[in-house]
Amino acid sequence: MSQNRRIWVDADACPRPMRDIIIKAAQRAKITTTFVANHNLGIPRSEWVSAVQVSSGFDVADDYIVEQCEPGDLVISNDIPLADEVISKGAKVINLRGETLSAANIKSRLNMRDFMETMRSSGEHTGGPPPLSARDRMTFANALDRFLAHL
Secondary structure, three states: OOOOOOEEEEHHHOOHHHHHHHHHHHHHHOOOEEEEEOOOOOOOOOOOEEEEEOOOOOOHHHHHHHHHOOOOOEEEOOOHHHHHHHHHOOOEEEOOOOOEEOOOOHHHHHHHHHHHHHHHHOOOOOOOOOOOOHHHHHHHHHHHHHHHHOO
């Protein structure tokens, strides 16, 4: 296991307030953090924070994160299949609402995601998740701080 743990951010759908929280935490904790997206994010470069722009295409950013992450790294993403893949590699995962995804809960999350996808493809209007609230931002920041405290 690498002693140089990193944070990988699935940044294509990461709102600016969450990016700001991640950048501040990375600089404070001095942990290498990489935002991965298929477009330019305008992330300010620093010693601890960088961005990788991958080509457009289905799951290109996800595939990059899966290839690069190592056991003990943290992946920040709402993407359940990505979370499943990196958890199987030994990475930790938190989503943008601050929920920890783990081997203990990822399979049920995958099943629910697949069920909802089946409902949507049959024409059912399932709606999406509610917008991120101030409470969600605080919960996320606290979850990130807990991960950083364990380093």
